[in-house]
Amino acid sequence: MTDIITGQAPAALITAPGSGQGKSIVTAALARLHRNAGRKVRVFKHGPDYLDPMVLEVASGQPVYQLHPWMTGEAECHWRLAEAARDADLVLVEGAMGLFDGDPSSADLAALAGLPVLPVIDARGMAQTFGAVALGLASFRPDVKIGQVIANRIGSPRHGEMLAASLPDGIELLGAIPRDEAMAIPDRHLGLVQASELAHLDQQLDAAAAVLAKAGLDRLPATVTLTAEHPAPPTRLLDGVRIGIARDAAFAFIYRANVDLLEAQGATLTYFSPLSDAQLPEVDALWLPGGYPELHAATLAANTSMMASIRAFHHAGKPILAECGGLMACASELVDRDGQPHPMLGLLAGRAIMEGRLQGLGLQSLRADEGELRGHTYHHSRLETELPPLACTRKLAGTEAEPVFHAGSLTATYFHGYFPSAPALVAALFRGQPLTAY
Template sequence: MATCAALMVASPASGQGKTTVVAALARLLTRRGIAVRVFKSGPDFLDPFWHELASGQPVDNLDAWMGGEADVSLRLHAAARQAQVLLVEGVMGLHDGTPSNADLARRCGLPVLAVVQAGAMAQTLGAVAHGLRRYREAEAGPLPWAGVLANGVAGGGHARLLREALSPGDTWLGALPHDEAMRLPERHLGLVAAQELGRAQALARLDAAADALAATPLGQLSIDDWRARWARDFAAPAPVPPAPAPLLAGRTVAVARDAAFAFIYPANLHALQALGARLVFFSPLAGESLPACDALWLPGGYPELHAPALAARTDLAMQLHRHAQAGKPVWAEGGGLLALCESLRTRGGETWPMWGLLPAQGQMQARLAGLGMQTWEGAHAGAGLRGHAFHFAQVQTAIAPLAHTRAAPGSARAQGEAIHAAPDQPAVRASFFHPWFASDPLATAGLFGAAGQGAAQ
């Protein structure tokens, strides 16, 4: 058992300011010398960049469907043994999804801090807080509750109206003003990654938000106050899931990692290492060559923002073709899929040659093209790889997909994602699907060419 103060930061919907509040809170506590670990609920690659900068610690995802309840318990228990405060940023709205953030809060005993964008409301905040706290209470039980933080507030008078609208038990924890100095910039897939702004500028935004939060009742709490209000016990799951067999022992997996290929769950790196793989990293944008390796992983990211630089890497394209022609596996997801196409058309209408391992053309578009939790059920694997898709791009190809993922029950969109494979290079697999590798170690090992493990079909 490990005991630690903890909060889940949730909202009625996306766009309310959860990420800013979590990052500001992590930054404020870290500046005070308090050890903080931050988690992101659900699939997300971008928000964790800000939380890692704010806390100075790695950030993992928690998802009871994608990773499983035992995985969630293990991560919280391990973090609680090292940190003084745990922060969990929710995804979408508090009660959205199956399981929802509220389900996770109840299951793990996480008190909920409700961040509400209140710039255009007054007394209605009381109704919103009442509903967030008590929705499904009769069937699911009381929701652990910390309080309400109003965001985007116009001034002191507005804050008083909001505070007076709350029932006493809903607990006012303060108001944050609308301030461009602490706004985290966004683009089509979500927040701009913290490292893209540069460390100094990104920290300046976090410090501005932390300074504003320091003036609120929440920001004025000491670590003793945190422990008195929100200390929770986090037990390790029993039994602990067994470690996977080292099916990738002796194999080297090269991983592209830079601004064009940045969407990497830390848990996926750990899953490959747990399977015995040796990982080597390289940056296509920095002009680095493909390292000597047995398999290649091209993660998601923003190849469309770096299309001219990637198009210029004809040397790397040749190296990738030689790698594939030697029968060595390639797994490309999201932006990695687009980089393997013959061409990529950007949202600005420019078309750039890509690396051409797949006979396909990628095209960015203004509208969302794919969203939702997915399962890729391989021919040899039992449970199947679980993960998600979220993209504003399409690919056009005459080649029939090798397979399709299956949308999870209750997913926002019903269709699955195509798994593409080049007909003359069967070890090359690519999709808009982003898997959670630990959800099916056998399928993951097969994807990266483990001996005796045919790649998932």
């Protein structure tokens, strides 16, 4: 008999007309506001973003997972939301880009899951046009339900009153947020600064929550009922396999769902720091995930004992998976944003060179006999190499497909994979089994 999950909780998908409107900090501040009120808050992020979930986890005190009808699959979206609604007092989903941007868009996720949509609209330099923007968002698709909006960055209480008066029948102003230093989180070339690097993030989130409370945003959204089938447990394809995972300020782009899958498949996980540890732990396979090696290249290069330990691991023929930042660390050399070269591991003959603009962006997948690994690419560096790729990913949207390189026991690519989309393929990678990709 199929195990059906049913949950009921106030829920909303926080979105905006476009990027830069403030939805990330508003979502985080809402989570902290209701957490401080004694509620259990579960937050999700639409799309493949790594950085926003780090802040959202600090804000909510709960794990944050990605939801994406294509990357994670529709069934997983339903399951995670229903499970959260059964467990929490409030469920929030932070959208990606603008409400209707992308395929699948945040609107697609809201329609799929039956979530009410709550747009955050930057109201700077805007009066009655605010109502037109809200009306356009609400009427663009009949399967997307918008009954409330949030005005952000208002100039005065009078400004907020004008915005409220501009709204058409059927749409109310949930709150008007004034401009405030607490409502800004610094960013860099890949997005928000990592939560672990923000020394006073907790205090800032409390301050942002107080700003929202004064703006009237302490009300709960509408209650929804969410139902889904509970997925079958994965096959234990990694029983007895010890996997070392690089995790520090240089390597931190790790989906929680990826870690969950490896553990559910039977793997034992050990974390280590290429920046500060002297050598690898006793493991059978390595995962070097994405992150910011370009910001720490000098420190990585100076940690010669760790570099030697990873090279010895590779020389012994043990499997290594390197994604994006991990690929950069495996190159012979990394040229940082200042044009300064740094020696790297040299497992992949070539140079990783930082550029001033995006070199790769979009949803992609890697197909092999073991399944289709779905994910994305997003990077500002390029790899100069004469090595032929083992295979190339397939592009769903965005820039060109990414090559996947195989050098001895190393598999390296700029592509970030969402492991639960292809459990057998992932297990084969960490077992060092030959991969037939196409």
